[in-house]
Amino acid sequence: MSASYFVVGGGISGLVAAYRLRVFAGPDAAITLFDPADRLGGVLRTERIGGQLMDVGAEAFVARRPEVPALLAELGLGSRQIGTTGARPLIYSQGRLHPMPTDTLQGIPAHPGALAGLVDDATLARVRDERARPLRWLPGADPAVAELVSDRFGDQVVTRSVDPLLAGVYAGSSATIGVRSAIPTLAAALDRGARSLTDAVRDALAASAPSVATGSVFGAIDGGYAVLVDELVRRADFRWLQVAVERISRSQRGWEIVDDEGGRHRADATVLAVPAPRLARLAAEVAPRTAAAARRIGVASSALVALALPGGTPLPEQSGVLVAGGERLRAKAITLSSRKWGPRGNVELVRLSYGRFGDDLARRAGDEDLLAWAAQDLATVFGVATEPEDCHFQRWLDAMPQYGPGHGALVAELRAGLPPTLAVAGAYLDGIGVPACVGAATRAAASLTTGTGAANRT
Numbered sequence: 237m238s239a240s241y242f243v244v245g246g247g248i249s250g251l252v253a254a255y256r257l258r259v260f261a262g263p264d265a266a267i268t269l270f271d272p273a274d275r276l277g278g279v280l281r282t283e284r285i286g287g288q289l290m291d292v293g294a295e296a297f298v299a300r301r302p303e304v305p306a307l308l309a310e311l312g313l314g315s316r317q318i319g320t321t322g323a324r325p326l327i328y329s330q331g332r333l334h335p336m337p338t339d340t341l342q343g344i345p346a347h348p349g350a351l352a353g354l355v356d357d358a359t360l361a362r363v364r365d366e367r368a369r370p371l372r373w374l375p376g377a378d379p380a381v382a383e384l385v386s387d388r389f390g391d392q393v394v395t396r397s398v399d400p401l402l403a404g405v406y407a408g409s410s411a412t413i414g415v416r417s418a419i420p421t422l423a424a425a426l427d428r429g430a431r432s433l434t435d436a437v438r439d440a441l442a443a444s445a446p447s448v449a450t451g452s453v454f455g456a457i458d459g460g461y462a463v464l465v466d467e468l469v470r471r472a473d474f475r476w477l478q479v480a481v482e483r484i485s486r487s488q489r490g491w492e493i494v495d496d497e498g499g500r501h502r503a504d505a506t507v508l509a510v511p512a513p514r515l516a517r518l519a520a521e522v523a524p525r526t527a528a529a530a531r532r533i534g535v536a537s538s539a540l541v542a543l544a545l546p547g548g549t550p551l552p553e554q555s556g557v558l559v560a561g562g563e564r565l566r567a568k569a570i571t572l573s574s575r576k577w578g579p580r581g582n583v584e585l586v587r588l589s590y591g592r593f594g595d596d597l598a599r600r601a602g603d604e605d606l607l608a609w610a611a612q613d614l615a616t617v618f619g620v621a622t623e624p625e626d627c628h629f630q631r632w633l634d635a636m637p638q639y640g641p642g643h644g645a646l647v648a649e650l651r652a653g654l655p656p657t658l659a660v661a662g663a664y665l666d667g668i669g670v671p672a673c674v675g676a677a678t679r680a681a682a683s684l685t686t687g688t689g690a691a692n693r694t
Contacts, residue, residue, distance in 0.1 A: 238264040240503040241684065242493055243474065244481050244518070246271030247278020248294075248670055249661040249677045250509035251465060252307070254472040256681035257507070267474035268501060270481050270493065276469060279635055280670070282460030286544020286583035286626040289460045290573065293540075293632060294670055295587070296320075299455035303671040303678075308457070311467045316459060319452030323553055323575050328617055329354060329396045329560035336558075339441070342419050343398035344385055346437045355392040362390050367432040375427040378641045381410035381418050388433040400558035404569045406668065407536040407636040408593035409561065417639035417667075456577060477501075484508075484518050490657055505657040505684040509677065511535065512637055512664040525653025526660070529646050533664050534638040536593035537631070539601060541610040544626040547582035550618070551575065556587075557617055565616060566590060566597075566609040583625060588613060593638055603629045637664035659683050 239261055243254045246269055254267050261267075275281075279293035297304045299319060308314050326333045337343070339350040348363040355363075366388050381402065382394045398410050406413055416423045421440040430436035457463050469476075479495035486492070490504040508515055516530040545551075555576035559565050573585035588610045591598035601609075606629055614620045640646075647665055654660065659680035666672045 238266060239505070239685075240266040240490075241268070242491060242501070242503045242506040243267065243269045243509060244271075244484075244493070244506065245269075245278070245509035245514075245662075246273060246276040246476070247509060247662075247673075248280050248461075248465075249663070249673045250278075250507070251276060251468040251472065252674050252677035253507040253509050253659075253661050253681050254474045255468050256678050257685065258472045258474070260681055260685035263473075266503070267472065268503065269472075269474045269476050270479060270495065271476065272478055272480040272496070276476070277461065277465040279632055280461035280465055281630065282462035283542070283628050283630075285542050285628050286581065286585065288544065288580040288583060288585060289462075290542055290585055290587075290628075291456070291460045292542050292587075292628055292630040294461065295571070295573070296454040296456050297670040299452055301669075301671040303674040304455065307674055308464070311464070311471065313457070313463060313467060316457050316463055317455050318458050318577065319456075320454050320555065320576050321578050322452070323555040323572075325556045325558055326552070326554050327354065327396070327400050327560060328557050328563060328565060329400075331563070333552075333557065333617065337397060340397065341422055341437045341440050342381075343393070343401045344419070344422070344433070344437050345389070345393065345397070346434065346441055351393065351397055354396050355390075359390045359392045363393070363434070367434050369432070371430075371432050373426045373430075377426075378414045378416045378423070378644070380641050381413050381415050383411075384415055384433065385410065395561035397560075399561040400569075403561075403592060404558050404589070406593070406638060407538045407568070407589075407591060408638050412534070412593060413639055414641035414643050417643045481518065484522060486522060505659070507659045507661055507677075507680050507684065509661040509680075511634055511662060513634055515660060515662070519653075519658075523653050523655060523658060526650050527653075529650035529653065530664075532646055533643075534593060534640065535634040535664075536591065536636040536638060537596070537598035537633045538589055538591040538636060539598040539606055540630040540632070541588045541590070541606045542628040542630070543586045543588070543610065543624040544583040545586060545620070545622050545624055547584060549584045549620060549622050551584055551586075551620065552618070565613050567613045568592060570613065570617065586614070593636070598631050598633060635663075637662075637668060639668070657684060 281293045339346045348360040425436040425439040483494045493501045512530045512533040519527040556571040567588045569589045571587040661677040661680040665676045
């Protein structure tokens with residue numbers, strides 16, 4: 237009798253898990269995917285704006301990680317991978333634009349000159365003298381990024397250089413993000429005995445230098461992430477049930493799922509590819525240890541305004557703007573998509589992101605509010621007061637997991653509580669980027685098809 241599998245969740249994690257189950261278990265396996273959304277892909281969503289295709293969720297992946305390029309090649313989509321134009325971002329701090337600092341690690345400087353013009357002279361002197369101050373670091377420690385950087389370099393380095401980068405990635409702040417998750421190479425350098433934060437940054441940059449010497453840091457897909465989503469759906473060959481899962485329980489055969497229409501379904505094994513809050517509810521009875529860990533993972537919501545401005549709108553030749561903490565702008569980041577990826581049609585495509593961990597902006601702001609804020613922010617940053625030719629609003633509620641101090645141990649606890657035929661995948665596990673989601677989903681599928689579950693639990 238052929239094996240049967242459930243996948244709960246149709247985002248990138250669920251789709252990769254379903255595809256890998258098909259590859260590992262073979263053509264005769266029965267795979268059922270549950271997702272009530274109007275389309276599959278989760279935060280990978282491509283829309284047509286101003287006549288051009290534009291991603292309105294995740295828009296890029298780290299091209300130097302192997303997972304996505306390898307998956308694209310495996311699916312016959314390698315030729316669709318594109319890189320950036322090489323344009324660099326700016327930082328908006330103290331009411332003006334600054335070049336993105338070089339010689340930094342997630343905004344943490346390797347020398348004071350890296351932040352010249354972005355922070356004041358007293359802060360530059362503090363960075364210069366940091367190597368003379370004793371550093372207390374316990375190997376294995378995982379403080380918040382802000383705690384470490386503020387102590388060694390001062391608050392301005394945190395708010396003006398580090399926070400803009402981390403807010404763009406996590407929709408959070410360095411005060412709530414752990415060093416080991418956000419900057420693992422820095423934690424490794426400190427564990428090896430670096431005598432100062434400056435030395436640790438320099439060691440981490442030197443170690444990564446060979447891998448970042450050439451090629452675009454970020455990649456995207458010609459035609460948008462919809463190209464990848466559609467091919468995964470086709471190759472995985474699953475049955476899509478457009479219903480929500482209300483409950484999962486053990487059955488004689490394996491697992492029983494009850495959907496929100498009262499339907500009952502049974503399969504041998506299950507992948508729960510849902511956000512951490514949803515996992516906590518679904519796993520409460522069948523994996524209470526896992527559910528307890530999942531409840532400790534915070535989440536943030538964000539809202540996106542995608543605009544098609546008239547061609548020729550005077551925007552800088554930069555990839556975008558990251559906003560420092562404490563600024564009067566409402567946006568946390570502005571992406572100049574046409575500058576970052578190259579022009580498309582006779583429009584300038586721009587994305588403005590709103591919402592951070594701890595606020596409810598994405599929930600309470602209406603479309604009119606978001607459009608007004610976008611107009612104000614573009615006028616403030618670029619002096620642009622042009623009416624858009626087209627716009628799109630996208631909200632991602634509770635979609636951005638927060639990688640707080642001790643997150644690695646928390647995830648290990650979460651996985652350790654899983655029964656052998658129940659696996660998890662998602663952005664809250666091993667990284668929020670698409671490459672990490674691909675890796676976690678592959679791991680989940682492998683744990684179920686090997687029959688041991690060991691890969692999932694350790």
